[in-house]
Amino acid sequence: MKIDVLTLFPAMFAGPLDESIIKRARKAGLLELAIHDLRDWTHDRHRKVDDRPFGGGPGMLLKPEPLFEAVENLQREETRVVLFSPDGKKFNQGVAQELSGQKHLLLITGHYEGVDERVREALVDEELSIGDYVLTNGALPAMVVIDAVTRLLPGVLGDDESSQDESFSHGLLEYPHYTRPAEFRGMKVPEILLSGNHAEIEKWRREQAKQRTEKRRPDLL
Secondary structure (H helix, E strand, C coil): CEEEEEECCHHHHCCHHHCHHHHHHHHCCCCEEEEEEHHHHCCCCCCCCEECCCCCCCCCEECHHHHHHHHHHHCCCCEEEEEEEEEEEECCHHHHHHHCCCCEEEEEECCCCCECHHHHHHCCCEEEECCCCCCCCCHHHHHHHHHHHHCCCCCCCCCHHHHCCCCCCCCCCCCCCCCCCCEECCEECCHHHHCCCHHHHHHHHHHHHHHHHHHHCHHHC
16 A cells, blocks of 8 residues: 655654554555655745635635645545545544555645645545544644554554454454453453353453443444
8 A cells, every 4th residue: 555645744754653563564565655745845935835714714724736736746546535624524443444445545634724625625535533623733643544544454463363353343342351360469360261162252252342332432332
């Protein structure tokens, strides 16, 4: 998969995307990731990317010219253009799985009061939000999406079943996990997990996942 990111703050991506699973995916050639400074598509000496909104009001908007030029320069026939926006569809594991099947993602990270509406109308295939709260810009949401999508790519986790049996993968929270020792400070591992009866263990895990979801995230049911 190839992911291009358009941002005003490329330095924010250094570190989080150079460690752990994403680092290994990039090194193995499973993910091609490029971070682009939107100002590289400006043509004035001040590298201006924003301006005041018509009709007045607070804040500034990202101008259409650099965004159109950048997207048209980077996109290919199979590109999916995603804009991060507070009024976008809420990002979840299902959306991550869908995006992981794309060949090329082009992520636009908003800033200020957002983008000129013509960008949404003519360039964007999908708008996403990672939650009902306000962030300074779209860099952090982009990192979240890149991380969630990358770990779903075949071969990234080593064992592809790892991503198929975890929280949200089946619409439920994940069941409790235990490791050695079997007893710690008087707290014991459930006997069923020590039984070796894999059918009963699987049944117990499904029930525990349902109970945990009902208690902590009933909205998922």
